[in-house]
Amino acid sequence: MRIAIIGAGNVGQALGQGWTRRGHDVRYGVRNPADPKYRDLTTATPDEAVAGAEIVVLATPWPATEAAIKGLGDLAGRIVIDCTNPLGMGPDGLQLVVGHDVSGGELVAQWVSGAAVFKAFNTTGFNNMADLSGYAVAPAMFVAGDDAAKKPAVIGLVGDLGFEAVDAGPLRRARLLEPLGMLWIDQALNRGAGRDFAFAVVRKKG
Numbered sequence: 001m002r003i004a005i006i007g008a009g010n011v012g013q014a015l016g017q018g019w020t021r022r023g024h025d026v027r028y029g030v031r032n033p034a035d036p037k038y039r040d041l042t043t044a045t046p047d048e049a050v051a052g053a054e055i056v057v058l059a060t061p062w063p064a065t066e067a068a069i070k071g072l073g074d075l076a077g078r079i080v081i082d083c084t085n086p087l088g089m090g091p092d093g094l095q096l097v098v099g100h101d102v103s104g105g106e107l108v109a110q111w112v113s114g115a116a117v118f119k120a121f122n123t124t125g126f127n128n129m130a131d132l133s134g135y136a137v138a139p140a141m142f143v144a145g146d147d148a149a150k151k152p153a154v155i156g157l158v159g160d161l162g163f164e165a166v167d168a169g170p171l172r173r174a175r176l177l178e179p180l181g182m183l184w185i186d187q188a189l190n191r192g193a194g195r196d197f198a199f200a201v202v203r204k205k206g
């Protein structure tokens, strides 16, 4: 599939490298495509990267996401995968800046025009998106989105990276997935877990 990844940082590159290995055509939309730090990547301006792409992946810092979306133009008919976590600084450090009655994923759906928005890839670290080797069971990746016809394509992209894709229901379930992302961050950064862990769904035999 033609995939445009907006933001070529930790998450963007981890996803892009995995999907490239699986034969997808990945282009990164970045603010300065000529930046030498991107010399090994196929980069374009964000609006150029999304032209002709079936999938648009948002891997930008939360405060930059609305402006980044506005620069993409009309996304009618596309799948948008929102990997962001709506983070800001609070008295105890990083915290979610929306929740309960709206999620970052739903705000993204308000900002894009005409696309099917899915929340995914926000509940684990970029290191796991890059490399799932060493786990006894496949880590889970939850996918929330309203478009039932387009959801299998997103589930497929999740599976391409080795995750067990779990349908989390409609996009408003991003209200559950973003706190789960925050739990991963808190474990990794504040509870001594480091980055080499992931959430999995384990099931009783029989």
Ligand SMILES: NC(=O)c1ccc[n+]([C@@H]2O[C@H](COP(=O)([O-])OP(=O)(O)OC[C@H]3O[C@@H](n4cnc5c(N)ncnc54)[C@H](OP(=O)(O)O)[C@@H]3O)[C@@H](O)[C@H]2O)c1
Binding pocket: 006, 007, 008, 009, 010, 011, 012, 029, 030, 031, 032, 035, 046, 058, 059, 060, 061, 062, 064, 065, 067, 068, 083, 084, 085, 086, 087, 121, 122, 123, 124, 125, 126, 127
């Ligand atoms: N890090 C993780 O493990 C992790 C895990 C799950 C979810 N997330 C979420 O994923 C998102 C990205 O995280 P990250 O760690 O990959 O961040 P990062 O390494 O800082 O990368 C962010 C990228 O966004 C680009 N960017 C910033 N503003 C932009 C704009 N207006 N238009 C286009 N590109 C823009 C930056 O590129 P330039 O500055 O070169 O333009 C940079 O390459 C965040 O929302 C984060 O909460 C992160």
